[in-house]
Amino acid sequence: MQYTSTQNNTATVSSAQAIAQGISAEGGLFVPESFPKYDGITFETLLKLDYKSRAKKVLSDYLTDFTEAEISDCVEKAYTADKFGSDNPAPIASFTHEDHELNLLELWHGPTCAFKDMALQILPHLLTCSLKKTADGKKAVILVATSGDTGKAALEGFKDVPNTEIIVFYPSDGVSPMQKHQMNTTKGGNVDVCAIIGNFDDAQTGVKKIFTSKEVIDALEKCNMMFSSANSINWGRLLPQIVYYISAYCDMVNEGKIKIGEKINIVVPTGNFGNILAAYFAYQMGMPVNKLICASNSNNVLTDFISTGKYNKNRKFITTVSPSMDILVSSNLERLIYLLSGRDSEKTAEYMNALKTQGEYTVEDCVKASVSEMFYGGYCTEEETLETISALYNDSNYLCDTHTAVAVNVYEKYLKETGDRTPAVIVSTASPYKFSRAVLSAIEGREITEEDEFKIVDSLNALTNTEIPAPLEETRTLEDRFSAVIESDTMPQYVLKALGL
Numbered sequence: 001m002q003y004t005s006t007q008n009n010t011a012t013v014s015s016a017q018a019i020a021q022g023i024s025a026e027g028g029l030f031v032p033e034s035f036p037k038y039d040g041i042t043f044e045t046l047l048k049l050d051y052k053s054r055a056k057k058v059l060s061d062y063l064t065d066f067t068e069a070e071i072s073d074c075v076e077k078a079y080t081a082d083k084f085g086s087d088n089p090a091p092i093a094s095f096t097h098e099d100h101e102l103n104l105l106e107l108w109h110g111p112t113c114a115f116k117d118m119a120l121q122i123l124p125h126l127l128t129c130s131l132k133k134t135a136d137g138k139k140a141v142i143l144v145a146t147s148g149d150t151g152k153a154a155l156e157g158f159k160d161v162p163n164t165e166i167i168v169f170y171p172s173d174g175v176s177p178m179q180k181h182q183m184n185t186t187k188g189g190n191v192d193v194c195a196i197i198g199n200f201d202d203a204q205t206g207v208k209k210i211f212t213s214k215e216v217i218d219a220l221e222k223c224n225m226m227f228s229s230a231n232s233i234n235w236g237r238l239l240p241q242i243v244y245y246i247s248a249y250c251d252m253v254n255e256g257k258i259k260i261g262e263k264i265n266i267v268v269p270t271g272n273f274g275n276i277l278a279a280y281f282a283y284q285m286g287m288p289v290n291k292l293i294c295a296s297n298s299n300n301v302l303t304d305f306i307s308t309g310k311y312n313k314n315r316k317f318i319t320t321v322s323p324s325m326d327i328l329v330s331s332n333l334e335r336l337i338y339l340l341s342g343r344d345s346e347k348t349a350e351y352m353n354a355l356k357t358q359g360e361y362t363v364e365d366c367v368k369a370s371v372s373e374m375f376y377g378g379y380c381t382e383e384e385t386l387e388t389i390s391a392l393y394n395d396s397n398y399l400c401d402t403h404t405a406v407a408v409n410v411y412e413k414y415l416k417e418t419g420d421r422t423p424a425v426i427v428s429t430a431s432p433y434k435f436s437r438a439v440l441s442a443i444e445g446r447e448i449t450e451e452d453e454f455k456i457v458d459s460l461n462a463l464t465n466t467e468i469p470a471p472l473e474e475t476r477t478l479e480d481r482f483s484a485v486i487e488s489d490t491m492p493q494y495v496l497k498a499l500g501l
């Protein structure tokens, strides 16, 4: 299996190169040149396997330059019961709510209580393995721009992994206090965390600039270091996410909710478009899907794109109660556009260039038609997010976080609008305790003025009698280690200094 770039389809690289490099030289994203196809018989076999074995099968079909032993080693290290609380890191919670069934795929049982652990617990192992194959001896410098959850998940995944350094940038006012605390208390000798003045897009643009800055790259090169990325633009992030969709499909069959071959709908609370793109890839592999439902918060740039074919980031950035979805440039959409425009890398580069220079682009009619055939886009306001949390808790005794609430709300709008009763899997992306203030405020129906985050956690715990996740509990008594706040245009200097260059 080879990989091509969304902005240069004549270049091909191996999977190890794609993962080691993170982003292609001209700034495009790596995409597999074809998709492995799974038929009913393949699914029949997968049904009987546990999560880790399903992961090994999917990974081995994409990482053809890895040995079986290497893949097995990466998977075994990542998805331990110790880190994910059980042998199934991606369980489905099913219950009836009002007149419909909800199947919530809970992807937040990992070490940082958000779905990004699913990929970031395995990425460091895939990356170290890739570096051995492609850049023996080089130290990988991981730069991360985060709207909150990626940062902590990447820090946890990479901390003390030999031959890696990780630096995380987050928008100073764009993440929850708990997210900030989680990041700033990370242990490990190879980690650094820095706030930037600006929003997530500023952080992401800053990181992208450093990745392509000749000056910084040369400075690293001299010291036998190279950049790599743990953002969802890295193929090693996306690939492990395909696994849980395939696995969820198998679990739905095993639980008698569908038969093999029957289609499902998938609902994903979306920001950077990574998670939902993984679902699209699973569909490309032959998993039966009817609709992919893309749920946004008030930053509804994707909702507009799906209905009009015009992507327009020239709008106000809104800070919401679901901060991990506060994004105006959804990087992974580039991969979808590339595939839907018939792998036309020139066209894709044109669109991305227009996005950079004018802040907008409009895809051709055929691309627009393919998008709306497969995707439904909807969004949810702040008020609706809180109402959904409260309704789920009060009527169905299920406590969900703000991001998951956005997905449930948009799914319910979809049901009303279309009447489509195809069984649906809704992705639940974070523990409610990660966003305790908003969740408590939703349930109590009042503003929470308490300053101390852990007091809010305790109130939520006392009120709902649900368990505080152990990894959050552990940070309660830890002191912050990092406190830098910088302007985004000084990020390159910060990186060089942090690396001692």
Ligand SMILES: *Cc1c(COP(=O)(O)O)cnc(C)c1O
Residues within 6 Å of the ligand: 114, 115, 116, 149, 150, 232, 269, 270, 271, 272, 273, 274, 275, 276, 324, 325, 403, 429, 430
């Ligand atoms: C990152 C994140 C999302 C958005 O996922 P994308 O892959 O960026 O679309 C949704 N919910 C939570 C809790 C997240 O951390």
